[in-house]
Amino acid sequence: MSSAATLPSAAPRRAPAPHASRRSPALLRGTRASSTTAVAANADAADVAAASESFLSDELSWPSRSHAAGDLRDADVGDVVTLCGWVDKQRDMGGIVFADVRDHTGLCQVVSDADTPSRAVAALAAMRAEWVVRVRGRVKARTAPNDKIPTGAVEVAADEVDVLNVVGKSLPFAIGGGGEEDDDAAGGGASEEVRLKNRVLDLRRPRMVKNLRLRAKTVRALRGVLEDDHGFLEIETPMLTRSTPEGARDYLVPSRLQPGACYALPQSPQLFKQMLMVAGADRYYQVARCFRDEDLRADRQPEFTQLDIEMAFTDMDGILSLGEDLMCAAFKEGVDVTLPRPFPRMTYAEAMSKYGSDKPDVRYGLEFTTITDIASRCAFKLFSGAASENGGAVKAIRVPDGKRLSNSRLKPKGDVCAEAIKGGAGGLAFARVGEDGVSLEGGGKALCEGLADVAGEIIDACGAGAGDVVLFGAGDESVVNKSLDRVRQYVAKTLDMIPDDAHAVLWITEFPMFEKNEDEDRLEALHHPFTAPNQDDVRDGGDITKARAVAYDLVYNGVEVGGGSLRIYRRDVQEKVFDAIGLSKEEAEEKFGYLMDAFQFGAPPHGGMAFGLDRLVMMLAGASSIRDVIAFPKTATAQCLLTSAPGSVSDAQLADLHVAKKIQLRAAEEDASGGGASK
Known part of the structure; x- marks a missing residue:
């Protein structure tokens, strides 16, 4: 450990003074020191182990604190306080030692001064990240305040320092660093797998504490x-x-x-x-x-x-x-x-028509315009064919200032087109509104010629103007909605169209009672089968299978x-x-x-x-x-990496539950069928 330090000769382990209680950690007191021996910066792990042994008591103790580390302010200057927490970081300035002590409320700087006992100075100098400590001292004003943290105007001049516990193995990632602004560079820099395996450390990070x-x-x-x-x-x-x-x-x-x-x-x-x-x-x-x-x-x-x-x-x-x-x-x-x-x-029907989603993000525009009727009269067969099919639809999205979307992004190998394909579409049709404001161009010869007779109607319906680009979806309406919804969200993000700090909340109402399960060829309740039907739809013998539900969803920013x-x-x-x-x-x-x-x-x-x-x-x-x-979440495979759950249980436990174990291993099945890999 490159940051480890060797203790000065004054700090070897020794029996506690006659007045020190054996029921508490050895108080790290000594004679008053006017100066401190500098701690070497190139010690190895053995030096750190020796340092930790020097300051750990043989007995457990349960000390209390007078203040939380993140609560100290100017008003506390002059008070004697006791803090308990973890060492966030330590700095030895060759005579003065600084240590930041952190708990669930934040951190506070602890410092040695001319009145700090030598044993306390030695303990501060030996500290390493995430050691557990108790510090008693007097609050004083900082000579150089730190306005980045709430306690930055004060510090604690240490008088007593107890090391309650040490880190016995290498830390998988850094925890602290001064506050939430440094969090991403600390634990946030580790992979999520590493963080979840070491969740007890991850939860010490300021951002995670704030979330909980x-x-x-x-x-x-x-x-x-x-x-x-x-x-x-x-x-x-x-x-x-x-x-x-x-x-x-x-x-x-x-x-x-x-x-x-x-x-x-x-x-x-x-x-x-x-x-x-x-x-x-x-x-x-x-x-x-x-x-x-x-x-x-x-x-x-x-x-x-x-x-x-x-x-x-x-x-x-x-x-x-x-x-x-x-x-x-x-x-x-x-x-x-x-x-x-x-x-x-907003009704479900309106949400699906305008946004292709029952949880629309309405912080930005890019609403769909249904142009099925117009498309049915055009010469572009892909659109007119979709418009004539049962369940077919043609929809358009107007993107203002279309030059921000290059043709290469909209064509088959482009990133915007890729979003449409992920939504189930075969591709993405597009055209640009000409300088005359009434013609469509630039989206391919067949498309623009096929839409020439209805271009003005499409432009008017979309509210488009010169320089805008119009994106099209045509085919089965459910596929059109899904693909254009993906395109809409992607374009809004990549063109930075989502306002910062916007809060768009709305209710979606009047859902259908049922939806068709195509695989099983039957109806399913869209929400659950205990939802009441809209009485207007079932009054006088109305068909309940076609009724709207008295159901409602609350949507915030598209979630x-x-x-x-x-x-x-x-x-x-x-x-x-x-x-x-x-x-x-x-x-x-x-x-x-x-x-x-x-x-x-x-x-x-x-x-x-x-x-x-x-x-x-x-x-x-x-x-x-x-x-x-969530304090202890599962992974995408429903595993807890901290506890290795789910885990195996004994045959005796299964027998108590009258359960027989029969596990089908894919590899074994392949070998038995002759389908295994050649050796």
Whole structure:
């Protein structure tokens, strides 16, 4: 370790003085020193080990502190304080030793001066990053303040220094560095795999401490709104429940007492919170742990936390108003941002038409313009053909000041076209508005000639002008929406069209009740099968399979952070929904009979919503992954690198659960079938 130091001769380990207690670490006191022997800078790891042994007591102790390291200010000058924490960094200036002591609140500089005992000076000189220390001393004003940290106007002149613990192995990455501004160059410079394997160190980083404090502050604010302002009760629901067929795969827990049966960890408390409404709880909430065995990405985890809410005797407006109370409180308390109310509302149909997404980012323009009718009259067969097909559509995006997008970026090998292809399109058509403002050019001869007769109509429909570029998508509407949505987001980012510090919040409403599962050729509930249909759509015998749902999602800057619905509260309506998704009466009774029975005991009208707490805090923190706002997250393969979970269990444990182990190894199967690699 190149930064290790050799102790001066005054610092070898020795028995404590007669007055020192053997029940506490040796107080590193000595005679008053007017100067300090400089510590060599080229010692090896053995020197560091010897140094640490010199200052560690034989006994454990549990010292207290008078102040947190990050709390000291000008008003504390002259006070004697005790700090406990980790050494952030140490500097020996050849006579004066400085050490920054860090805890969960921040850091404070500790310094030796002419009155510091020699043993304390030696301990300060021997310190290394992440040693655990206790320092007692007097607060004094710094001669050269550091305005980059909150404690930069003061320092602590050490009188006593205890080394409570040392680092016994090489650090996998640097932890400190003075504050959040240095964080990316410290632990942030390590790979995420290294950070997750060493999560206890990673969580010491200022940025991670800030994220966890933000999470706690946000939860506290949300609880305050629900309990203090609206009279909600926090009620816990079971973690061991039964498996349900809808949604993602369940995490299963075999039962020891019921051989062959399994519990399931809850994907949400949905059914229990509805039964709580039947039970008369009226206003329920829970900071709920949920589990889903699904493929993961940056904003998903196999176990996650949601703020779960249910209310009786309310309508959609009442629930949305509560949701806005909660969202505004989270932003105000968490990051001191005031969100304007009421939040805008947009129907699902409008969102898909204008943005190709049910969670649109409306911080910037680039809205879609549907030109299917115009395209049906053009001579460009790719567009006219798509316009005439059942389910086909032609849409356009106007990009202002089109010279910022070169033709090479829009053509098949370009990065913008690549986004369209990732969305399922065969490519990306484009044209530029001519200087006359009424013609299209530059996007290929066939396209421009084929659109010549309708160019003016397209330009007017898009609101385009001279110099703008128009991007086109044509084909199946779902593919057009998906591909142009990717293009829209990518162009906005690469052209720097997203305003800094913008907060765009809106509700998406009137979702369809059902969507088609093409693989299984059946309908599925778009949200879940307990969502109520819009009564306007089913009144007078209307077809429930074509109805809109009384459902709503809350979207912030293009990310869904919450959602919910009004619920079905009558058995006959619930049976119709089960029938629509292909559940027979027998299956419905077997899987949901307890809920259906509860509905027959006078279930009140009710509805609710849930916020994805991890995702909400991720947005507040400006983090790129929810793993950065969860203390001990899993990887994309649902593993905990810190504990190596999941892990093997013994045959005896499996036998207790009446479970036999049968693992199919792909390599073994290939060898058995003769499909293995040649040797």
